[in-house]
Amino acid sequence: MVIHGQALLILGIPIWILIRSIIVYFNKRKGYRISLKRESLLFVFYVYVLCVISITLFPLYITDRHNVILSANLIPVVGTINGVVNSINDPYMRNYMIKFWVRNIGGNTVLLLPMGIFLPLIWSKFRRAGKVTLFAFLFSLTIEVLQLLSCYLGNMGRAFDIDDILLNTLGAFIGITLYTLYANKIHPKHKPEYEREEATQS
Numbered sequence: 001m002v003i004h005g006q007a008l009l010i011l012g013i014p015i016w017i018l019i020r021s022i023i024v025y026f027n028k029r030k031g032y033r034i035s036l037k038r039e040s041l042l043f044v045f046y047v048y049v050l051c052v053i054s055i056t057l058f059p060l061y062i063t064d065r066h067n068v069i070l071s072a073n074l075i076p077v078v079g080t081i082n083g084v085v086n087s088i089n090d091p092y093m094r095n096y097m098i099k100f101w102v103r104n105i106g107g108n109t110v111l112l113l114p115m116g117i118f119l120p121l122i123w124s125k126f127r128r129a130g131k132v133t134l135f136a137f138l139f140s141l142t143i144e145v146l147q148l149l150s151c152y153l154g155n156m157g158r159a160f161d162i163d164d165i166l167l168n169t170l171g172a173f174i175g176i177t178l179y180t181l182y183a184n185k186i187h188p189k190h191k192p193e194y195e196r197e198e199a200t201q202s
Helices: 005-029 036-057 078-089 094-111 113-122 129-153 162-186 193-201
Strands: none
Touching: 005 036, 036 094, 036 113, 036 129, 078 094, 094 113, 094 162, 113 129, 113 162, 129 162
């Protein structure tokens, strides 16, 4: 049996809309102010997280195979460097493998870069690089562990790779750096508009 990532989006988005609608309804009844801009940001962030999960954990193959082969790279950087060097030295596979490593390194770096922007934009407690970096590290670690465990379902070809975690975390760090640069240097008086609205109304 194969479960595709589209199923996660098809089920996840309506569930989110239903749950948030209930939360907003009861919050309004209690007299809390509701920011449509913040709700929109939360929705976009939620869809982004679903897309990340869909890319990294799906398609999910569920079989009755009993021969489980686990693959894990626990030594940082060395494997990636060796792979790049071997690709360059192999005249037959050079072009293909260089493109593969560029996509692999670039893709893993970009994957969590938006998270480094969304987190401080939505929650003020994440406006420190350390908190965002730690959250991204734990999020990426969780994905890698789930990828490894999915092998027990017959999902062959998945592996735990410490380099993926480091690149994911680097991407989130770049994201929070860009946010901080915009908020503190380019636009020092910047504050999310929904926060300005709430401050004005209070």
